[in-house]
Amino acid sequence: MRTWRGLVGLTAFFAFWQGLTMVGIIDPFMMPSPISVIEALWEMALDGSLWINLGASLQRVLVGYAAACVVGVSLGLLCGWWRVVADFVRPVVDALRPIPPLAWIPITILWFGIGDMASYFLVFLGAVFPTFIATYTAVRGLDRNQMNAALCLGAGPRLLFADVLIPASLPIILPGLRIALGIGWACVVTAELIAAQSGLGYLIQQSRMLFQIQNVVAGMVAIGLVGLLMSLLLERLERRVNAWAPSERA
Amino acid sequence: MNQMSMIAADTPIAIAGLSKIYPGQRGGTAVTALQHVDLTIRRGEFVSLLGPSGCGKSTLLSIVAGFQKASEGSVLQDGVPITGPGPSRTVVFQDYALFGWMTIQKNVEFGLKAKGMPARERAEIARALIAKVQLSGFEDKYPHEVSGGMKQRAAIARALAPDPEILLMDEPFGALDAQTRVLLQEEIARLSSDAGKTVIFVTHGIEEAVFLADRVVVMSPRPGRVREEVLVPLPRPRTAEMRADPWFVRTVKDLWDTLKPDWQKEQGQ
Ligand SMILES: Nc1ncnc2c1ncn2[C@@H]1O[C@H](COP(=O)(O)OP(=O)(O)OP(=O)(O)O)[C@@H](O)[C@H]1O
Ligand SMILES: [Mg+2]
Secondary structure (H helix, E strand, O other), X not given: OHHHHXXXXXXXXXXXXXXXXXXXXXXXXXXXXXXXXXXXXXXXXXXXXXXXXXHHHHHHHHHHHHHHHHHHHHHHHHHHHOHHHHHHHHHHHHHHOOOOHHHHHHHHHHHHOOXXXXXXXXXXXXXXXXXXXXXXXXXXXXXXXXXXXXXXXXXXXXXXXXXXXXXXXHHHHXXXXXXXXXXXXXXXXXXXXXXXXXXXXXXXXXXXXXXXXXXXXXXXXXXXXXXXXXXXXXXXXXXXXXXXXHXXXX | OOHHHHHHHHOOEEEEEEEEEEOOXXXXXXXXXXXXXXXXXXXXXXXXXXXXXXXXXXXXHHHHHOOOOOOEEEEEEOOEEOOOOEOOEEEEOOOOOOXXXXXXXXXXXXXXXXXXXXXXXXXXXHHHHHHHOOOOOOOOOOHHHOOHHHHHHHXXXXXXXXXXXXXXXXXXXXXXXXXXXXXXXXXXXXXXXXXXXXXXXXXXXXXXXXXXXXXXXXXXXXXXXXXXXXXXXXXXXXXXXXXXXXXXXXXXXXXXXXXXXXXXXXXXX
């Protein structure tokens, strides 16, 4: 039922867009119609350029995102558990956080040149903060009584971590990880616009220079659809893992 | 055996000169939650801790549990100072504090797992305990799938699982409706006298305190002190009819008269 509504929403969006271009409110040179975008996508799929660039982007986002998860979650756990660590780390994080990944691009190119490393780094930068914040918030918000209950039942550090701390935090950590992946995905495209020789962002940039506006939009549509898919997959996983949590029981 | 250890053997919990001062947060004034509390609890004894809100009952219990440190004075278990929480003193909380991500079975098994008991054995012990608190058939349910009364039964089973010497209960029935409350009171009366556990039971309810306890310890408003102790001569296990016993009725009324001014003051605040 929910999937069905989602499909209706998407279809309506594309129909509305198609309608606007057909009536002539939008100049097709400024904004191609969905049908011509789909044609462009189809052609790129056939000649393989779509898959090559999509693969390059996915590989970059995965590496950068994995690094962000490891660093963000570990740091979040440390800061959440030990107040002192948070006192040192929080100001640094809160000062770095407002700098948008875009502003990091010049220095990223200086450090890593044009290539995969630059993209990994930008994805990492985009994804690490939400991951950290979610984990930190989750651990801070743990129920004191539940912790005490575990302690008085004799739980050692290992059991406390694996059976209490982690499962109790997942309802807040996992949505944070999902949001971080979305941001990472946006960052990889940004990085590729400037600092890469392949990928969907690179494809958009190339198409712009060749005035293939329908390919530009096709690249954007591909980015959007892949992002949607990632989000749906992670949400599914979340539902399963956090089935017990109040937030999953509406 | 020398005299010291003989005393220790009979008094699993000995509290002497216990004070607790919470330092003021950000320039606020410090709160003296407990002031010079002396209390000795005998093995197998059921002690109800009764007193107005804010008199430090929960504070006292959490110090005995080892969750907090005393500011002054000593708290000994079998003659040894309590330095932290441990499975010889388990706690039943008002809000159950069950692990929501575990089934009731796994919740009850938790303390056994912590001991390193093999899975087979702990499953068996947990099942028996679940039966004892009359939750058989609900082993595989998650806490959110059962009623408040059932949650508290599960929490009691979980607290009993590591076979603690002392059971600490902080208003365990405070969040339950009146009928469930009465049923669980009777069950705790049965369970605790069956298991011969030493129990400290914090409550606001005078009836409940008298019905369950061998001794009711009445605390004064903040800063909390022991103000009065009432020995309950009713036989164990306690049964529903005892609520009509003339001694019971009179004692409940007397305690109500003692505590009424405090409660009125509390309301007026
Ligand atoms: N962590 C804390 N920090 C500061 N003050 C505290 C803290 N815990 C309790 N207090 C204060 O200590 C006093 C005693 O609190 P406590 O919770 O022990 O009372 P109580 O008898 O259990 O009350 P109630 O019947 O309402 O549960 C209260 O005035 C409370 O505000
Ligand atoms: Mg309390």
